[in-house]
Amino acid sequence: MSEVLLQIHEPGETPMPHDDPRGLAVGIDLGTTNSVVAIAHEQKPEVLRDEAGHGLVPSLVAYREDGQVVVGAPARRLLLDHPGIVVGSIKRLMGRGAEDLKALAGSLPYELASPAEGGMVRLKIGDRVLTPVEISADILRAVKARAEVALGQTVTRAVITVPAYFDDAARTATRDAARLAGLDVLRLVNEPTAAALAYGLDKGAEGLYAIYDLGGGTFDFSLLRLEKGVFQVLATGGDAQLGGDDFDHAIAERFLAERGGEVDSVRAKLALATARVAKECLTTQSEWQGALDLDGRPSLHRIDRTTFERLIQSWVGRTITIVERVLEDAGIEPASVNGVVLVGGSTRVPLVRRSVGALFGRPALADIDPDEVVALGAALQAEALTRGSDTLLLDVTPLSLGIETMGGIVEKIIERNTAIPTAMAQEFTTYQDGQSAMMIHVVQGERETVDRCRSLARFALNGIPPMTAGAARIRVSFAVDADGLLTVSARENTTGVEARVEVKPTYGLAEDEMAVMLRDSLEHAREDMERRLLLEAQVEARRTVNVVRSALASDGELLSAEERALIENTVARAEATAESGNRLAIRAAAEELERMTRPFAERRMDRGIRAALAGRHVDTLRS
């Protein structure tokens, strides 16, 4: 291949992207509606885009009948003609159980597989049955591939963001999805914290900052203190089931009601797609008019901004109430906040901006794209974790953690807004004579009774020797790591009997399920191989382009003007082809470039030899 050229290339002449043997570390915002991947270099983060310049990957996955999995914009194109095989907003189901779904809105655009008892939700998509973890893993694979194509290197490590208000089950599900996608999770970072990092570093912000993050499916509000590179989260609040999706639902329900007729998951999906278009138009227009085409029968609908704002007023009002309470709990007046940063696509809705601005008495800041700011922060954190940094994120646990005690009362062990990592312990005792086991039921939430909190796990401490009631000393210890993930252990202190669980959420995946999925993912190995070959071809082509460029710069005078123009043309063509996804075309272009620059390389070589021989005796050459 390019040996000849490489031999005469002076080391350090061309800036090659140096390969980290462990692969590059990126930041990923795995969103309800869109996902974004970014990378940072020397604290300058950058969103990785496709050839067309799009940074957002729609979080939509299509499962085609031929077995092909399509993610992003191509999946969106399939939505209109094959709504049954496309799934979206999967983030709302992360870490949720079948019972949770009943509590959600009745018109969810999902078809559930056989009513799962306990355990994780399973969706029926086309002829497949999939968990939200697997579907999220497919999105992550596509995002990872985009990053690898953009960077020309393999990506194996990532910081992935999660809503601050995600509970332990949803965090674990996110980490499992990354594992399935072949990504080593460096850290799960809360979305508002990531946004604050990107904003603070970019603008050199100091003082008290509020992050109002309204995404497609989740709402987070965080209050941070920014001081000399430290990002200290003071308090956080939110609602993991409130977002722009709800706005879409409100519009879609109105359209469907205007139309009349049956509603099923397919019709709901199409109506939601139309509702989304209407919502987005109402950001800049005062009125939207359009058709909803279901079953080949279009109906005409009209909505103005005032009506839209009336429809969503209660959702927006709820976010404002949450903000007020977080501020009040933290003992902070809205006026003492130095800046309010808007994050998430739903903050484009004018009513949202007005309401937030009115509460704080100042216009909210949105000078970094609210769709990209979280991924930029994640990329900064990925760089900080792998290359070191002067900045430091100090985050908190969003929800209280506790265990069930007698009568279904929750005993809190770690209070919400406690800085992580943290570990706390409390002593409990037996309530019956001779009691030999104790059931430990771990829950998360702010309510006083177990039935109003989220159940995370149950485990038993067995082998307690017979004692009178109240004599045993059982110490239950909770530890939350820097990812916000919980481990619980229990120990009987008079005898030393011990039990420890890593909290595997009730709605999580069992280890054996995970093993099966990992095996399945090996079947995707062929696709992965194809992608690897593509990457190699791209890296090779770019390398050749760089080498020729530097040769032109140093030895260009060896060429005539025509020769030089011809080479430059070929270089430009090869460079453009390298950005395409066509491996064979890239190979061909690189080979052509090599072939046509061979005479040039030979001339350079001759000159190199002549230079080396200059001043030497003919005798020494002969011997």
Place this chain on the structure above:
Amino acid sequence: MNEAMPLPVQSPSASGAARCWSCGEALAHAALFCSACRSVQPPRALDHFTRLGLSVDFALDENDLDRRYFSFQRQLHPDRFATRSARERAISQSQAVAFNEAYRVLKDPLTRADYLLKLKGIAANPDGCHTINDPTILMEQLERRENLMSAKTVEQAAAIGNEALSHVKESVTAIADAFHRDDLDAAGRETTRLKYLVKLVDEARGRKHALAGEGADAD
């Protein structure tokens, strides 16, 4: 998956000089890092004040406390050890846990007063056995609690909350004075009062939200 996390149970303060877990070098008192191999060391059994390099005293400068906490976390937080060995990551985590706990306790005047009393061998716990009984505190609190329960409007509840908040501030000053005079009885009595007052502030906030929620869009 999750690494087993060492709980912040510290080894009892070693009688002899502690040694580095990695290279065996003798460690300076309360050293965070080994002077020879630079490995991070597990947290030692220290009181929260000493851990943060402060004198054992109720009066403290909050900004100074923040600065010290940030500077320790800059060195010890698990984010600084993301690419290090599992052992080092676990140790950094337990150090970060210890500093988070020390900061949490000292940052809030109530937990700080409570902790300092405990260090000095006095427990100010209204529900415990060594209750510092003061009928005047009890009467005062019962009366305020009743007022709060009979509050009918958000404004009334807010007014009671604000009044309690100003009493909280006075109480913190009184505690600081008592510690300054080294009058531990007075400090304990006032800390008990502060507990009730803080609880009242919380309850007033809850009452306010409950009253605001009535009729409004409740979830």
